[in-house]
Amino acid sequence: MKVEIKNEMIPLITEFVGGLPLVRKHSRFRRELIKMLSENYEKVEDQRMEIVKEHCEKDSAGKPIIKEKQYRIPEENQEKYQEDVTELMNEVYVIEGGNNRELIRTMRTILLKFENQEYQGKESATYDYLYEQFKVDENLEEEAENE
Structure with missing residues (x-):
């Protein structure tokens, strides 16, 4: 039994499940999920910043140049930068x-x-993604027997 969540979905998932009206056990496990995902996303953001620093403009000493609190990615590095971030x-x-x-x-x-709840836009896409990743439509008893 495992769940795989793409890094790009973590902010949407934490926002979505954080907005669900839950109590007691359900609320505790929601908080645990949000904590796990948030801690992982901090690491993802650190890695993304390393990618930015790798591809940004640098001064003669090799240090990143920051203009107006932002790193500038030169045109010749844009494609590789986008590939690395997408990966x-x-x-x-x-x-x-x-x-x-x-x-x-x-x-x-x-x-x-919340299966019969009506969702729109990104909420709908996030719910569908979670439903698929948590394999909600699979029989839990069968899975327990297979472990």
Whole structure:
């Protein structure tokens, strides 16, 4: 039992699940999921900044040039920069079963609870993504037998 979440989806997921009206156990596991994802996204942002520094304009000493609190990526580095950032954002954060088994099961229950809710735009896309990644439509008993 595992869930794979693309780095690019983490901000949308934390915003989406943070807005769900939940209580008790469901609320606790939502907070745990948000904490896990947020900690991972901090690392992703650190890595993204390293990519920015790698591709930005540098002075004669090789230090990044910052203009108006921003790094400037020269035109000749734009393509490689975009490739590197895209690669980073497409990497997945994996939530393995084991200690997270109950979190995964509870998130499935939460997603099922909101299955008949009407969503639009990015909320709809985020809900569908979570539903697919948490494999909500799979039989939980069958999965437990297979482990």
